[in-house]
Amino acid sequence: MKVRFNDTDAMGVIHFKNYMVYFDDGFVSLMNNIAHPRRIEDTLKEGIACGVNHVDIFYEGNANYGDFIVVESQIIDISDKSITFHHDIYKELDKTLLATVECERYFIDLVSEEMLDATEFLMNFTKLDDPP
Numbered sequence: 001m002k003v004r005f006n007d008t009d010a011m012g013v014i015h016f017k018n019y020m021v022y023f024d025d026g027f028v029s030l031m032n033n034i035a036h037p038r039r040i041e042d043t044l045k046e047g048i049a050c051g052v053n054h055v056d057i058f059y060e061g062n063a064n065y066g067d068f069i070v071v072e073s074q075i076i077d078i079s080d081k082s083i084t085f086h087h088d089i090y091k092e093l094d095k096t097l098l099a100t101v102e103c104e105r106y107f108i109d110l111v112s113e114e115m116l117d118a119t120e121f122l123m124n125f126t127k128l129d130d131p132p
Contacts, residue, residue, distance in 0.1 A: 003067045
């Protein structure tokens, strides 16, 4: 991703709140890659929402307007109640680490308002239909 002017503060570096947007993009990309062609955005149409329980961010460096950044995402823990993701955000040019993020997410059925079993959600989400 390219750092936009609106992503930066008065000093020209990425404002801390925008890392939340970047790691969310990493989450969406990871989920869409493991279940292609299914998309995480489509779960809302199915009545399933994804929420955030907990976030830990450690800021390590700075990027400026015009820099290109990369978000690397992985699943580090799956329990019955949540899935924990780890994201590394760094500059593309020199691999300078900008932030590390751990985010615990849960899944909820919007009709029943019940929490879904995260392991079961992930298994169902990544299950693809049989090829023709």
